[in-house]
Amino acid sequence: MRRYDQLIIGLFIVTALMMIIALVLALGVAPDPANLVTPAERFAQRIFYFHVPNWWVGFLAYFIGAVAGALYLISRKEQWDAVEISSIEIGLTFNTIGLISGSIWARPTWNTWWTWEPRLTTAAIGWLMYVGYLMLRSAIDSPQRRARFAAVFSILAFLDVPVIFLAIHWWRTIHPVVIGGEVGQGTGGFALGPTIQMVFFVCLAAFTVLYVTLMLVRLRTEFLAQRVEHLRQQFMFL
Amino acid sequence: MHHLHKVLAIVAKDLAAELRTREMLSAMFVFALVVILIFNFAFELRAEDQQTLAPGVLWVAITFSGMLGLSRSFIREQDRGSLEGLLLTPVDRGVIFLGKMLGNALFITVVDLIVLPVFVVLFNLSGALIPQLALAIVLGTLGLSGVGTLFSAMAIHTRAREILLPVLLFPLIVPVIISAVKLSAGIIDNLPFAEIQQWFSLLLVFDIVFAVLSFIFFDYVVEE
């Protein structure tokens, strides 16, 4: 545990530094995109440096949760269950932040807090699914069964996300497609200059490292919880 | 053939047990009617054209009443430990899943087909729509029953049982509900089939995807 703790402290410092750099770059260095006119829009656009990496981490966390779920079903090692719950909890946190920060951005840009657009709707339904995941876990007493059901649910839920997105896609999207789409597509979209790209990738890296750090901290708690559970069972039998 | 025989035996067994008391079927039927009536009252004051709301009301009634049936599905098996009895037999778990899923789909469909004429009358729709709407109901119900059966088997081992099932199930089957509502709306609006065909195919695809996934995962849910 000592080395593990040192690793966490080290990563914590790295994350803090990267976050400060990302903040300075995103708010100070990155230029305003040329096609945005109103100050409110320009100001709100800065959220892009946090909103997109934020969703990236959320998606990554759910993905790793589902992979850990599959590995649990194959190997039946409770470590994978720990990875799964840790990752999905972090994913849910970022999912929540993403929904809120997206709403804050949408208010000046789209002139509404919320719209039933595919990505938004998928994000909201995904949020409900993973809240359900936590409820499922808390409603099962046997640790093996809890791990098994949670693994099944985490895989199903993750596979369902693209299906839900596709189903909702038929309603016309007004969410800006910044990466891989046409320039300025969607209301509030903008072109990516080289500096903007550089700043964006720094932010992306900072958030990914943040995810790794949070994962290690959360996993540590989970392993300790598992140890407590084992000790409790041992003493119950004596 | 050999497996199909057993799948049908499970469906027949559930049907025979239900027909003795008809508890669940009548509860589902009354509940579906209640939902439709409540919506009629709730919308009466504001909605200009009630028909635009009809497909939504229909599917809320179907999913909610279907939830009643799904939640009973495995509780019925658990009362005397008969689920264990079933698991003891040298029958593939997939067969058990298919039997339970088809039984659930059958119950929900039967209830909905009885509710359908009432719905058509209350919303002032043309009776000629009934066969097409019935097809939409069968397809949508199959979509509900796939994941529904899997989660129903899960829910009996949880503390909250019936309460947890809708919370887990509804978000996951959003694609099924969306396409079923769209398909029914198209039918009610008398659109040509070419215009609603994509929803028809989509619903079919979702049915298959959800059924296959649930089929695969059922093994992990019933094992101890």
Added chain:
Amino acid sequence: MTLVGPNGAGKTTLMRILAALSRPTAGRVVLGGCDLALDPTSVRRMIGLVSHRTLLYDDLSGEQNLLFYARMYDVTQPRARIEELLRQMGLWERRRDPVSTYSRGMQQRLAIARAVLHSPSVLLLDEPDAGLDRHATEMLGTLLRQTDLSRRTVLMTTHNLEHAAAWGERIGILVNGQIVFQATRPAIDLTALRAQYDRYASSA
């Protein structure tokens, strides 16, 4: 063979593992040359289980219950087999009534009929005597002797030392998941078994 043991000794767990309902955390189960983990279907064919729950459908009649299970087990000529069993268990007259109207003893007899329906080579009885009245218990004893005649392996767990001593050819005591004592019948009687049981159960 009968197994006795205090609560939590692992009697039901052992039964569930043997019946392929639970996965063992370690070790293998081999029955009649089939590894349970590799070929559970063949093992399931060989096993009949009577547990403290009846594993029956309350809303179906006795006959419907057996017919359903006969289909699941691929019993050849199910009707004849079911009639034979129902008559043997004294349930033939009540075969059309729903199981929910049966008495506890009748349900238990039907549960035994269900377990031996497919003529399993191994019969597992998990506390079959729990909650039975005197008459039903005697009937169970008689039935067990009959099934013994057809040369089946019968493994039974019970809380009741009298039943264990009276019905078992071999008698074992299970404590904390270990068989701590074993004897065959002529070598042990009820008093000796009781003494052994008290010694092991109190040390646990």
